[in-house]
Amino acid sequence: MNRLFTILIVAAMVLGVAVGWGVHEYASPAGAKAVAGNLSIVTDVFLRLIKMIIAPLVFSTLVAGIAHMENASTIGRVGAKTLGWFISASLVSLTIGLIMVHLIQPGAGMHLVADPVAPGAAVDMTKFNLKEFVSHIFPKSIVEAMANNEILQIVIFSVFFGTAVAAIEDRAPAVVAVVEQVSAIMLKVTSYVMKTAPLAIFAALAATVSTQGIGVLVTYAKFVGGFYVSMLLLWALLIAVLVLIVGPRALKLIALIRSPALLAFSTASSEAAYPGTLEALQQWGVSRRVASFVLPLGYSFNLDGTMMYCTFATLFVAQAYGIHLTIGQQITMLLLLMVTSKGVAGVPRASLVVISATLTYFHLPEAGLLLILAVDNLxxxxxxxxNVVGNSVAAAVVAKWEGQIEEPKTEDAVIANNAA
Structure with a gap:
């Protein structure tokens, strides 16, 4: 299914570029604009579907994740050190994305113009002050917050709700079961929505190329290349910190997680690599106790690649439309992404949901999501x-801090230990 979906994505990109080029070359400017307008029907529907799933998806996944953290407080030191590492790694990932997108400026040459009647045509500067920001975080009504897709307010309510569920032992199992069922349903709905992505990609690329010309593809190449350079920089930093804390033995861990990382890369799913990553960590020497705690928590709270991409892509959209965000606004964006990126962990194409919510919050053009949609699968x-590398490093670091690094094990020994 993943291979078929990838083929459809590539086919949609090629066909979209071909149709867009044909329209740009052989139609009048007015005709090209009309074609782009008709194609926007498809993209508008896709954007509405994305916005439709944000509120229930964030609420259900975040509440379920927090409810399952009830043992973190009993573990004590391990839980505190793990969350401390996650927060630090998140800030580093987000900051690297912020710095690199400013250095590379991938969207600076697009000169797109937002719809003048849309609220995202400009950033409302009056909303970015301490009083307005703090007041806006807390919802007056969760129904109103969900109706307006106020992502940060939904997160705040979900944190309170999930914490309360975890604290009420007698009722928690039933409530958690319901929330998990809702989460599973929303994940299935998300998979349905994402199946329409090839159509939206075709329409988005065809519309963009028909009005902007084939030269716009240079910007896409700069965007993709810039992100991968940023990602490799993050990898180098994570590995360097691991070697500094653990020692030269850390390089053996990088060799062991190579296969899970390649699996995650080829399937575009870090979850697919979970079993292999857990086995590699224990084979390297991370105790079963630490590995079985840190790794699942990392899949909910330590998606380094996703967080860096959210910063990179959001500012790429701002650059493409020539919208300037102040330093204060960008710091606010980092803090917002720090929280919201935890709310949809494990969700297929979670970054699109987070980016969509961030664009809405900062009143950036929602159509900017379509700029990155075409290359999102890549x-x-x-x-x-x-994400696999980041979570593996986190588990190894916490194990070192806790003195829970054991002698290296063979693959058979790991399997036997897990079976026991």
């Missing part, structure tokens, strides 16, 4: 592999 491969 970038998702890199993000997934990065």
């Amino acid at each position: 970038l998702d491969m890199g993000r997934s592999a990065t």
Whole structure:
């Protein structure tokens, strides 16, 4: 299915570029604009479907994740050190994305113009002050927050709700079961929505090339290349920190997780690499206790590749439309992404949901999501592999801090230990 979907994505990209080039070359400017307008029907529907799933998806996945963290407090030191590492790694990932997108400027040459009647045509500067920001975080009504897709307000409510569920032992199992069922349903709905992505990609590329010309593809190449350079920089930093904390033995871990990382890259799914990653960590010497705690938590709270991409892509959209965000606004964006990226962990194409919510929050053109949609599948491969590396490094570091690194094991010994 993943291979078929990838083929459809590539076919949609090629066909979209071909149709867009034909329209740009042989139709009048007015005709090309009319064609682009008709194609926008498809993209508008896709954007509405994305916005439709944000609120229930964030609420259900985040509540379920927090409810399952009830043992973190009993573990004590391990939980605190793990979350401390996750927060630090998240800030580093987000900051690298922020710095690199400013250095590379991948969207600077697009000169797109937002719809003047859309609220995203400009950033409302009056909303970015301390009083307005702090007040806006807390919802007056969760129904209103969900109706307006106020992602940060939904996250705040979900944190309170999930914490309360975990604290009420007698009722928690039933409530958690319901939330998990809702989460499973929303994940299935998300998979249905993402199946329409090839159509949206075709329409988005055809519309863009028909009005902007074939030269716009240079910008896409700069965007993809810039992101992969940023990702490799993050990898180098994570590995360097691991070697500094653990020692030269860390390089053996990188060799062991090579296969899980390649699996995540080829399938564009870090979850697909979970069993192999867990086995590699224990084979390297991370105790079963630490590995079985840190790795699942990392899949919910430590998606380094996804977080860096969210910063990179959001500012790429701002650059493409010539919208300037102040330093204060960009710091606010980092903090917002720090929280919201935890809310849809493990969700297929989770970054699109997070980016869509961020564009809405900062009143950036929602159509900017379509700029990155065409190459999202290619970038998702890199993000997934990065998530595997980041979580493996986190498990090894926490194990070192806790003195839970054991002697290296053979593959058979790991299997026997897990069976026991």
